[in-house]
Amino acid sequence: MIVNLPHNWRPRDYQMPAWKKLESGIKRALLIWHRRAGKDDVCLHWAATQTMQRVGNYWHMLPEYGQARKSVWDAVNPSTGTRRIDEAFPLALRKRTRNTDMFIEFVNGSTWQLVGSDSYNSLVGSPPIGVTASEWALANPSAWAYLRPILRENGGWALFITTPRGNNHVRRMLDGAKGDKKWFTQILSVQDTKLLSPSESEQEKNEYIREYGQDDGLSLFAQEWECSFDVAIAGTYYARLFKQLEKDKQLTSVPYDPATPVHTAWDLGIADSTVIYFWQTVGREIHIIDRLADSGQPLTHYINEIKAKPYTYGQHFLPHDAKARELQTGKSRVDALEAHNITPEVLPATSVADGIHSVRQMLPRCWIDNKKCVQGIDALVQYRRNWDDKNKHYKDKPLHDWTSHDADAIRIMAMSLNLVGATQTDPIIEDYGTADAYTGY
Secondary structure (H helix, E strand, C coil): CCCCCCCCCCCCHHHHHHHHHHHCCCCEEEEEECCCCCHHHHHHHHHHHHHHHCCCEEEEEECCHHHHHHHHHCCEECCCCEEHHHHHCCHHHEEEEECCCCEEEECCCCEEEEEECCCHHHCCCCCCCEEEEECHHHCCCHHHHHHHHHHHHHCCEEEEEECCCCCCHHHHHHHHHCCCCCEEEEEECHHHHCCCCHHHHHHHHHHHHHHHCHHHHHHHHHHHCCCCCCCCEECECCHHHHHHHHHCCCEECCCCCCCCCEEEEEECCCCCEEEEEEEEEECCEEEEEEEEEEECCCHHHHHHHHHHCCCCEEEEEECHHHHCECCCCCCEHHHHHHHCCCCEEECCCCCHHHHHHHHHHHHHHEEEECCCCHHHHHHHHHCEEEEECCCCEEEEEECCCCCHHHHHHHHHHHHHHHHHCCCCCCCCCCCCCCEECCCCC
16 A cells, blocks of 8 residues: 555645755754644654654654643544544554554554653663654753754754743754754744734634733733743743843853852752752852752762862752652661761751742842753743643642752752851742743843
8 A cells, every 4th residue: 555645734835944944854943833833743744754764763752741642642633533643644654553652663663652851861762863842942951962962873853843931942942043054943923824814813812811811811822822932931930030130140150169168959859850059158149050950860970970069068958858768778868978978958848839939039149150050040930830721720839840850959949048147138029920021041
């Protein structure tokens, strides 16, 4: 049976420039297209053509693995009533389909799989030669740092598709790719594609306002349909404070002062990510000079990294669960640190709300190194409330995603200030609005 690819599909007119660039051999593309512009469809059909041209493994990566089934694997094209993966990857080309891990093997030996950027470095098997990073603005940017050398070595391709979420790693990627002949970049708003008429666009905006409120609704419409980088990120905790830090030039180069001890604040993970912030107090100022982050590494990895840095250390602050003892060894991570001559101070358990309040008090006093801590800044700016789509309001608890590790570490830091002689006499910040604006740094 002869199957033509792409199968029963052709790019829309506004998608054609990107498709032609891919056909011409471009291997890096950043497509900042509005909602419902067909970003995933283009990438699914492109991946289908590539699986038949070069045998290898291909990934379609969502910010979190748990999103992949609903967003792509089970998603149905409302126009045809057919699953999108079945439209892109005809059954005649498949050898087997595993529903449990959203995996397809083709008759020629190629494979395609849905993965999460929250677990990109834990997947077994051969590395990919083609990757689509969907909703890239919400994904952990460390995934690209991990995949980039792999794709460079094997000559693979990477497509990044997203709407904006403030001036984060997507904006830096866009700025860096402009003028690079090895990249294709494109921003398409609804005004560019004409997918909605003016009256439909106005109706969509009004529905956003009814669902999310005036401020968040307008911001989300501008973000999702007009591809604006400069609007408030809905539901964030710290973005407004970071905008002020940027305005006051407190996101800058922050050198290490050898006359002052360096303290650390930890969020400890095992299979999960671990984040450590390095900071000094200089009078009333708090200097965040460095950040260490990794995942899937043993505690000794972080101990060695800390000892390799040229800092004179003061105190090391850990969350309360660092005292928990493993059943197999009978030892805690506090015990492991003390065995390497690092004496940690374990903070008592406190509510997340109290910790967030302490961070809000602390941030105006902070000077943060904008190179060593750049991914941490991204994470803290995007750390946000969890939206309850059923009841149409924000939940009391934050959304748990890749930003949570930095947020937990910075909370440990904020809660430990009084333990190193700092005073917290700044006025309490009462504005707990749900949409903070952030325009870059």
